[in-house]
Amino acid sequence: MATVEYKGKSFEVDEDGFLQRFEDWTEEWVDYVKDSEGIKELTPEHNKVIEFLQDYYKKNGIAPMVRILSKVTGFKLKHIYELFPSGPGKGACKMAGLPKPTGCV
Amino acid sequence: MAKHQTPLLDQLETGPWPSFVSDIKQEAAHRAANPKGLDYQVPVDCADDLLGVLELSFKDKETHWKHGGIVGVFGYGGGVIGRYCDQPEMFPGVAHFHTVRVAQPSGKYYTSEYLNAIMDIWELRGSGLTNMHGSTGDIVLLGTTTPQLEEIFHDLTHNLNTDLGGSGSNLRTPADCLGQSRCEFACYDTQDVCHTLTNDYQDELHRPAFPYKFKFKFDGCPNGCVASIARSDFSVIGTWKDDIRIDQDRVKAYVAGEFKPGGGSHSGRDWGAFDIVKEVVDRCPTGCMSYDGAKLSIDNSNCTRCMHCINTMPAAVKIGTETGASILVGAKAPILDGAQMSSLLVPFVVVEKPYDEIKEVIENIWDWWMEEGKNRERVGETIKRLSFQKLLEVTNTKAVPQHVEAPRANPYIFFKEDEVPGGFAHDEKAYRQRHMR
Numbered sequence: 001m002a003t004v005e006y007k008g009k010s011f012e013v014d015e016d017g018f019l020q021r022f023e024d025w026t027e028e029w030v031d032y033v034k035d036s037e038g039i040k041e042l043t044p045e046h047n048k049v050i051e052f053l054q055d056y057y058k059k060n061g062i063a064p065m066v067r068i069l070s071k072v073t074g075f076k077l078k079h080i081y082e083l084f085p086s087g088p089g090k091g092a093c094k095m096a097g098l099p100k101p102t103g104c105v
Numbered sequence: 106m107a108k109h110q111t112p113l114l115d116q117l118e119t120g121p122w123p124s125f126v127s128d129i130k131q132e133a134a135h136r137a138a139n140p141k142g143l144d145y146q147v148p149v150d151c152a153d154d155l156l157g158v159l160e161l162s163f164k165d166k167e168t169h170w171k172h173g174g175i176v177g178v179f180g181y182g183g184g185v186i187g188r189y190c191d192q193p194e195m196f197p198g199v200a201h202f203h204t205v206r207v208a209q210p211s212g213k214y215y216t217s218e219y220l221n222a223i224m225d226i227w228e229l230r231g232s233g234l235t236n237m238h239g240s241t242g243d244i245v246l247l248g249t250t251t252p253q254l255e256e257i258f259h260d261l262t263h264n265l266n267t268d269l270g271g272s273g274s275n276l277r278t279p280a281d282c283l284g285q286s287r288c289e290f291a292c293y294d295t296q297d298v299c300h301t302l303t304n305d306y307q308d309e310l311h312r313p314a315f316p317y318k319f320k321f322k323f324d325g326c327p328n329g330c331v332a333s334i335a336r337s338d339f340s341v342i343g344t345w346k347d348d349i350r351i352d353q354d355r356v357k358a359y360v361a362g363e364f365k366p367g368g369g370s371h372s373g374r375d376w377g378a379f380d381i382v383k384e385v386v387d388r389c390p391t392g393c394m395s396y397d398g399a400k401l402s403i404d405n406s407n408c409t410r411c412m413h414c415i416n417t418m419p420a421a422v423k424i425g426t427e428t429g430a431s432i433l434v435g436a437k438a439p440i441l442d443g444a445q446m447s448s449l450l451v452p453f454v455v456v457e458k459p460y461d462e463i464k465e466v467i468e469n470i471w472d473w474w475m476e477e478g479k480n481r482e483r484v485g486e487t488i489k490r491l492s493f494q495k496l497l498e499v500t501n502t503k504a505v506p507q508h509v510e511a512p513r514a515n516p517y518i519f520f521k522e523d524e525v526p527g528g529f530a531h532d533e534k535a536y537r538q539r540h541m542r
Contacts, residue, residue: 015189015201016175038179065480066274066314077314087182087312089273090175102173103481 006032016090018100022057025097033095038085046083046095048073053096063089063098107133108150109157113164129156132233143229147201147250151232154198155248158190176203176251178258181311184269185254201250202232205257206243206270208303211296212283213238219265226260240336241320242280243270268307274481275313279303281323282330290415291325292343292428293456299323301460302467315471316478316487326424327412333433333447338484339467340433340447343456345425348405349414355421356381356401364420385414429455432466434496435485445485448493450500452507466500473499 004011009028012020017036019025030050034042052072056064066088070077077088084091089101107130117126133152136145148154158169174187186204193200207223223244227233232248239245249257261267270278279302282288284295302321303310309319322333325343333340358364359379365372366379381401386394393407394414401422403414415422432454433447454462470484473496478487488496497504522529 015171016187018175062480065316067316067475077312078308081180081182081312085179086177089182089313090177094175100173100175 004032014100016094016100018094019097022097022099025054029097030095037091037095039083039091043083045075045079049075049080049083049088049092050096053092053098057096057098063093063101107156108153109160111156111160114156114160126156129234136233141228146230146253146256147232147248148198151198151202151248152234154190154196155202155232155234158192158196158199161192161195170202174203176254178255178269181269182313183271183273183275183311186272187251199232199248202248203251203254205231205246205249205254206239206272206278207246207261208268208270208278209238209242209244209280211281211299211303212286213242214283214286222265223261223267226257226265230257230260239270241270241277243278269311271310273313274315274317275311275319276306276309276315277318277320278310279321279323280331282325284323284325288325288330289419290328290412290424292345292424293325293430295323295325295331295341295343297458298341298456298460298463301458302464305464306467309471315475317481317483319471319474319484321467327410328416333436335436335446337436337447338434339470340436341430341456341463342433343428343430344410344453345428346453347425347427349403349408349425350423351401351403352421352423353400356418357399359418359421364418366417368419381418385417388413429453430463432463434470435483435488437483437485441481442486442489445489447485448488449507450496450502452505469500470496 002013002015004013007028009026011024011029011032014020017033019029030042034040039046049069052069053063056062056068064072066077069075069080069088069092073080075083080088080092084095093101111126114126118124118130129152133150133156136149136152139145139149162169169191171189171191174189176187177183177185184206186206188202188204190196190199190202227235227246230249230253231246234247236245236247246257258269261269279299281295281299282291284293285291286296299321309315319339320337321339321341322331322337323341324331324333327342327344329335329342333342355364359366360381362378366384381396386396386401390411390413391407391409393404395402415424430453431449432451434450435445436447437445451466454466456463474484474487477491478484479490482490493508494504496502497508
């Protein structure tokens with residue numbers, strides 16, 4: 001496993017750049033990942049998505065379905081892609097520190 | 106000179122069938138020689154290392170690919186299947202070995218110019234290995250690295266006017282039989298419907314928004330050459346409404362042995378002279394045919410359009426002229442709650458541009474399933490859980506006998522409250538006045 005050093009913090013990540021442990025997540029992680037996910041500037045809307053993903057994950061132990069993410073944040077899928085160009089799975093979940101999506105992807 | 110010893114794989118170079126091992130070795134040798142002088146963007150020994158890791162798997166009898174992999178291109182939530190080798194030091198050429206799904210033309214007709222152009226991209230930016238095609242229909246480019254994904258996507262879209270296929274919880278790449286392009290059985294233009302709906306639902310294909318995957322497939326007739334009834338959540342199968350057309354002179358030609366039954370498909374064995382009664386009339390599943398020694402008759406009102414007589418005597422017996430399609434829903438592989446084939450939902454729909462009747466059914470099903478479907482629940486399972494009745498309601502379909510193979514055998518019948526005089530509110534006191542405790 002690779003280790004990433006950024007602004008004095010270190011993160012263990014897999015080949016796809018997902019955090020190995022949710023507990024390692026910090027603000028610096030988001031700042032570090034955003035470039036590789038095609039995001040220039042973080043807005044409150046980005047943070048709203050990230051915060052909801054983290055709350056949902058803490059409460060339920062899984063990432064929410066896309067439909068639930070849209071419903072709760074009020075962002076249509078199109079807007080979520082405008083915020084996170086690689087989409088809610090590869091983009092938003094990675095930045096929020098959630099485990100890598102699995103299954104028949 | 107091969108990079109790895111592959112004694113087990115080498116055995117698969119013997120025998121008459123085209124050997125995938127010989128082909129991969131040929132590509133490995135081609136890349137080593139590099140006759141075009143290309144600046145290969147992924148390891149030149151990628152194909153060698155694939156043979157190496159496969160040989161190791163043959164020895165160990167287990168896979169050497171790591172779990173999962175999430176890679177892709179900006180703007181899309183699917184289209185690329187990420188994969189990493191679990192022995193990257195031993196086989197660095199396949200440390201990254203991602204698969205790119207590329208949208209294929211309906212019916213898979215190509216020009217060599219187009220295929221060469223794809224291979225030019227893939228030779229430079231990939232392993233040089235492919236799958237033509239994946240079971241869902243996509244052109245599969247087999248093995249590249251993460252940094253090449255956006256490059257390949259750029260070349261495909263800008264130079265070849267070609268998009269990626271689907272993956273993930275979304276609409277997967279639709280596929281069809283080759284339809285009216287070269288089949289006299291085709292009841293509608295499968296290629297045009299497939300192409301049109303693929304374009305109409307690009308957003309649903311590229312950005313996963315569904316509870317789980319969803320597939321379309323289009324068969325021109327009940328022979329099912331793209332197996333839509335077994336391999337698509339939404340199966341469109343051509344049929345006709347009016348009478349089968351019989352050319353009696355040609356029937357006589359079959360009886361006289363001038364035409365070979367089944368287009369000559371059983372000519373590899375001597376089955377005796379063609380016997381129209383034994384091979385057609387007596388094999389009709391509804392027994393709606395008769396042959397009086399001179400004339401073949403069909404009671405079309407009792408014909409289920411199984412295709413057998415048409416398949417056996419294609420020169421003499423033809424599909425009707427009032428053609429359309431049936432829509433069946435819910436096929437899936439066993440996981441989680443058992444395999445399903447699609448169930449008949451719409452017995453007959455007219456198939457006419459711009460296909461609004463078909464799209465209305467699709468969109469009604471999506472509206473319902475996207476709201477009610479559980480995480481990773483195929484629509485076939487949602488129907489099982491919430492009932493076929495519910496599917497009929499959401500698609501505004503009136504229940505008809507054709508919806509069932511047999512009526513239910515159990516008496517656990519639900520009624521709606523408004524169907525029952527007096528409703529469901531129970532007045533126990535009134536009941537006790539008539540029936541003492």
